[in-house]
Amino acid sequence: MSDATAAALAALHPAVQHHVVNTLRWPGLRPFQAAAVGPVLSGVDCLLLAPTAGGKTEAAMLPTLTRMASERWSGISVLYVCPLRALLNNLAPRLAGYTGWLGRSAEVWHGDVGQGQRRRILRDLPDVLLTTPESLEAMLVSVNVDTQRTFRDLRAVVVDEVHAFAGDDRGWHLLALLERLARVAGRELQRIGLSATVGNPDELLTWLQGGARHRPREVVAPQATSSVTPEVTLDHVGTVDNAAKVISALHKGEKRLVFVDSRRRAEELGAALRTRDVTTFLSHSSLSAGERRRSEEAFAEARDCVIVATSTLELGIDVGDLDRVIQIDSPRTVASFLQRLGRTGRRPDSSRNCLILCLGQESTLTAAGLLDRWAAGWVEPITAPPSPRHIVAQQLIAAALQENTIGLRTWRERWAGLPVFGDDSPRIFAHLLDAGFLDLDGDLAFIGPEAERRFGRRHFSDITAVFTAPPEFLVLSGREEIGQVGDDVLLADVDGPRVLLLAGRTWLVTHVDWSRRRCHVQPTDLPGRARWGSGGGGMSYDITQGMRNVVLGHDPTGVHLTRRAVSALAELRERHSTHTAADATVVGWSSTGEVHWWTWAGTAANRTLHASLPELVDPRQRIGDHALRLRPELTVDEMHRSLSMCELRPPEVNPSAVSGLKFAAALPEDLAIATVAERLVDLAGARAALDAPRRHHRDSTGP
Template sequence: MTSAFARFPPRLQAAIVSNLGWSSLRPVQELAGHTLLDGNNAIVLAPTAGGKTEASIFPLLAMLMEREPEGVGLIYIAPIKALLNNQAERLGHYTEMVGLRRFLWHGDIKDQEKRAFIKEPTALLMTTPESLEVMLLSAKVPHTEIFGDMRALVIDEVHALAGTDRGAHLMSVVERLVRYTNNDVQRVGLSATVGNPVDILHWLQGTSKRPGCVVDPPKVPSKKDLRVYLRDTLGAIAQDASQITQSKKSLFFCQSRSLAEEIAERMRNRGTDVFVHHSSVSLEERTAAEDRFHRGTNASIICTSTLELGIDVGDLDLVLQANAPSTVSSFLQRLGRTGRRTGQQANTTFFCENVETVLQASYAR
């Protein structure tokens, strides 16, 4: 059987080999490549850092390269701006290496840059659900000119939206958007953790008449290191967390910003570099915390869900959790941050304040 890579245009093949140094595609990228090149809608499943982004982007770029779109041909949607910012350089590199361009549109982008995009749209648009609706509502955006040749959209971390009010709103926006084109827009959802992919695929399909497919390559079973501790005070939690995170890189997830701030304050000056990462922290501080992870060890980021959704902070040694996450999917997403290096086990250590959260953590396990 011909490989998906061999079905890519020669220019894309050459760019992958010369720019990325790849000699082959991962299993999820082969399966998704065939599925998307055949014109199917799809849910693509793979672990965190498993190559889902490339599994969707490469075949869709191949489609755009065959006939360059007039205006935006592909939209990449992420639940949060931080994930968009994190993916901007990567997707910008992928588009540039085949002679296409991308634009990032959200609330932090300057009006001058947005006006330049409206004047000369790019093949790939990266945005959030809310920013996409703002574009549709704006009289300054010529919708037919920009979206009239739209051919595909990718929703990253689709599990964070499916089945929620925000997800229903996004699907409404998408259905309004596709009215501007005569194309049956191809729809792709990416996720590391979802237990009902067929249901999510049906949700994603909307009014599209394309066939749908779940891309879920076989997974190699692996051991997990899961630990649950009961500590009756935040001081005790901070003390224990400080001890096990020394000389390591760790994320410590909390269910609220106030709890993250309090634990961070108690962990400071205990031998580990401590950073805080949540939606109310300035972009500069969040960026500094993310950069610190790429430059060494002995650092712990105390965070909320802002570091749950696919943002790349490099290889981690440990994931810690104060009490328990609200959903099993959140737990699996956070667990998947570790265990990427050869010989390393995925791990999560729960520090619980009471028996109720011990039970909740044990259920997540």
């Protein structure tokens, strides 16, 4: 043990030191954990960065528990916030053990916790509360929770997987909640973020500080100590059935975790594996919590088996020692790839590995482009969604619920300068009053009839989450919950019996209770289909540039390409040979008369260019990662003129498109439309494409 590591261990509370050595049987702290002790003990805001299984929870909690004991904190003094209930459930026994060393307690509070347990928690407050932002909001607005008594002793907040929050609106929601909690506690809260590797750690920590950016802060990250290169293999298999064939044939006797991009793909692959007598479990968001838990527990205890999962298992949920990670098609980000790669190599005798099985040639190119960026050491910067105006509306309504009234002139004080509340905030507040979401009595506003009508169901439960889940039917076999399916699978015309594929098994639909949104089924051997809507927003500028590098002949360093992958990439390079140049973008005229500008800029940048160049681009086209179709009648000079004079702007948004933005109804329509539009653009990527030199090529092929 080094002097620095020994000193860090000695700085912890004596009881914590004792249990680290005698209960955990650690020889000492890891260097990363030792580096976190000083900053956490001193109360500064921290971002602790380490790979999966890097000991981040202990790096945060051991010194936090030391502060709790040394400074005699009482009541709920620490919040531990996670993005997933399953992650909270997984962490709860460990944190209960750590707090127990000091005679303290930790409890979980989320949507699956029963009323009896909640009453017990509120009666005997724990020292550490593990929860989600949605459950925190529900507590703050609940008439059954004495907010002042519950949160007055709060001192510190640990945000696990903080990068998962920061990248979407749940992050803005969490920051707003922390400001309201700090107001209840009457003090600024120490904020400790835990994250895997990100491309912009300083900016992420600044974001986490919210309105308290004057506080001292420190990023703690381990130094790379291993020179062992992960085993990464890229293969092109063509179909789900072929992927199942490869998975069933390779690595028999090992525990394999397979990631897929959708619930439908998970069900299809799970069924294909089971037909090959592979012990297979499934985990995705449309399975019931009980079904997921049974799968994950069985997988953790088994050996020769496969679990097929969407991103539900990407974060640090423990499913035991894994031998292999397999990815079907490319993940969307390098950060996601790193998370998944990090699920392996935890045993001393194992190494990190990932096998990527691509179902199509283009997906092979996408995966190769992502691996090109990964091999270069690049990771996406985490960027919060711009213009969260709908969060302003949600927070104003929630604050009025929490405190019964909200001051006409003092409402901003609750959020202490949080960047969420921008220049449009006064107009949003005025709109809430004008539209009846809030009513006014003198200088005080309170919940109005429109808020009751739109969000008042089930004690305003709709106000607690900033995302909208699509309506789904609960699937029941007897009394057992199997999962959920969308209504489209029940409405689609079928010949013969209606059969669902869910939880890797087929079910015959026996009755649909439309009013209660319940679908009753029984097991069947008939073949079934899985169907859910899919998102998918294209790839980023940087990863698409990695794809361009691959087309230009660059194989990602440190990645093994199978013969099938080599063949697929060779065909793609031939197909795109006239679409790429090492030092320029390409404008290509095909033999059919079509003209394409090969930007290789990613979907968001191409969408921005499409909106900004109406006189140049064909208005009727599907926007993709690689190219834009131009108007064929334009001359080269006219194209150059349009590009040189281009002023970038967001795309026009149909008013109906704001339906996916929760609380859009509480915004003025133009602000709701602007919010959606501003989230569809990539100004930097579009500008890079505009500024790059251009070449022209005749008789080019199309996309």
